[in-house]
Amino acid sequence: MTSIAVTTAERPPAPSTALIDRVSVAVLVDGAPVKPVVRELADGVKALDVSAAEGAAVEIRLATPLQDAVGYWHPDAGWQRSLPPDWAGRLKAGLVHGSAIGCLYETSGQTLLAFAAEDATAETHLVFGVSEQRKLFAVHLELTAGREPFTVLFAGRSPSPAAALRLLRRRLVGAAKLPPLALPEAGRTPAYSTWYAFGQEVTSDGVAQEAERAAALGCGLLILDDGWQRGGRERGYAWAGDWRVDTAKFPDLAGHVRDVQGLGMAYMVWIAPLLLGPDSPEWQRLSTCARIPSPTAPGAHVLDPREPRVRAHVLEVCTRLVADHGLDGLKLDFLDDATVYTDDGGAPVGPAMALLLRDLRATLVALCPRGPLVELRQPYLGPGMSAYGNLLRATDCPADATANRICTIDAALCATGGAVHSDMLMWDPDATAEAAARQIQSVLHAVPQLSCSLSELSPEHGEVVRFWLRQWQRLRPVLLDGEVEPGRPDELYPSCGPTPATPRWSSRTPNAPYR
Structure with missing residues (x-):
């Protein structure tokens, strides 16, 4: 063992x-060095196990020579x-925020360090980051020891970040305490979301009419977003907490859901x-459990899980x-707000x-006979969340085809x-057909979620949507079950540009790890 400074x-x-490979490691427990324990696994993967008394401060320092490094990728x-x-x-x-996963790679795309x-x-x-003094790239992981050893997996030098991360994902699935949540067929069909099309101005009749149009296009899933609930008539979340239906908008939500399901579509609600907001009937009962305002939802506080x-x-x-409305699942939003309690000196949030x-x-598995659909979104859709959600959505990027392409590939990795x-697809109703097509083309490697007003589509835009959804359906086995090599992350995945590269065919089953 030698002594090196792996950061500044x-x-x-x-x-x-x-x-x-050329990666070195140092492990410290409560500031004192300990000998690393490393196991050899299949496919060139190694596992580093760190055991320490519960509550001890653990630090894992990784370092590798810079060589020809050009980029470092992580899910966030x-x-x-x-x-x-x-620095x-x-x-x-x-x-529910990010993941301890990272990949350093060089100009050729080959990896220098890949861990999870x-x-x-x-x-x-x-x-x-880059150590200016030592000419190294360093990664430190700092955490508090739990009851079980903390294990970090490492992939050997691989031809690309995607290849290295595939090896690591397979190991993560095998090590998980719960298997991934099974994916019903509806989660593998184009979806229609009300959010960008309606905003909060949703009504039973309006949504039902759009559902008919979406079903005719081949959509197998409808997602009713914000606006269905009492208080959902203005932006801000001071009303949040009791989650009761606004009966002026949806006099019979259960009947409405049945009608849409009769079109062959599954039905989810946001x-x-x-x-928890101060205008909610639940505020008096639960406000002592919601001490900190939400950093992302104006007017609301965050309940402490x-x-x-x-x-x-x-x-x-x-x-x-x-249960009351016969839903097929839920779109769970703002789960990452729970991290406001991470550093308050109390028990861990995770x-x-x-x-x-x-x-x-x-509960949802018991309620949904065909299996529940549960949507999560970046940044809370890392490997640990696959047990709890099966629709892994890109973060909000309205009308940004480039961001949608990049975020969906990041999620897949x-x-x-x-x-x-994908994030919900929208575009300018007066834009060219090419501009509309670009939104769909950018996410062909994922499940597209439409959120434009179908009743207001021009004939030209309508034909664009029909054409590209037909192509997606035809190629779905490859697009969803194949292995994709998107290229370097720092080049924004050039192999999955406006016209995606054809993925290699994989015989992976639909509920096996995605790509």
Whole structure:
């Protein structure tokens, strides 16, 4: 073992040892170096196991020579896909925000370092970037030890980040405590979402008419977004909490759902069960469990999932909504807001969210005879969430075809189950046919979600939608079950440009890990 400083002067040197390829590792527990324990697995994958007393501070330092490195990818990279300095690369990862996964690669696309932590619930701080002093690329994982060893998986040098991440995903599936949530057929069909088409101005008749048009186009799923609930008539979330139907808009939601299902479409409803606003009937009962305002939902506070009362409330409102109205599933929003409680000195948030979502999974499986559809969105759709959701949606990027393409590929690179869905597709009704087509072309490698007003489509735009959805249906086995090599992340996946590259055929079953 030698002593190297794997970052700048903010970290003192620590003894390190060779790990895989040219990657070295140092492990510290409560600041004291410990000998790494490494296991050899199949396919050139190695596992690093760190055991420590519960509550101990664990630090795992990884470093590799820069060589010809050009980019570092992680699930929360956004538009920063090059090489940050190590004083700038920072990430907090947990079950409902990001993942402790990363990949360093060179000009050819070959990987220099590819890793993934097995325990998605562990709240992990990552420090990463180029060490100016040592001419290395370093990654530090910092966490508090739990009851079980913390394991990090490493893929050997691979021809591309996609290839390395495929190896790691297979291992993550095998190590998971719960299998991925099974994916009903409706989750593999084009979807129609009301959000960009209607906003909050949804009504039973208006949605039913659009559902007929969507079904005729081949959509097998309808997602009723924000606006169906009491209070959902204005932006902001001060009303959130009781999740009761606005009967002025939906006099008979259960009957409406049955009618849409009669068209051959599954039916999901949007809900943000961790939000609580001061105008909600539930505020007086639960406000002491919602101490911190939401950073993303104006007017609402965030319910603390560590509180048993909160978990019981979430289960009650979700169960009631599905059972009373015959729904096929839920679109779960704002789950990442739970991270506001991560650093408050209390118990960890990740295990509490896992407990809540495990119970919700069991409830929905019992309620939905064909299997539940559960939509999650970036940034809470890492490998640990595949047990709790099966529609893995790109983050909001309205009318941004480039962002939709990149976000869906990012999601696919770390998805261990379900199907990746695009953000909802919309465009200018007066735009050219080519502009409309570009929105659909950008997400052909995922499940497209339409959210334009179908009743207002021009004949030309209508033909564009029909043509591209027919092509998607024809190629669906390859597009959803094949293996795609999208190219370098820092080049924004050039192999999946406006006309996607043809993926290699895979005999993977529909509910096996996505790509």
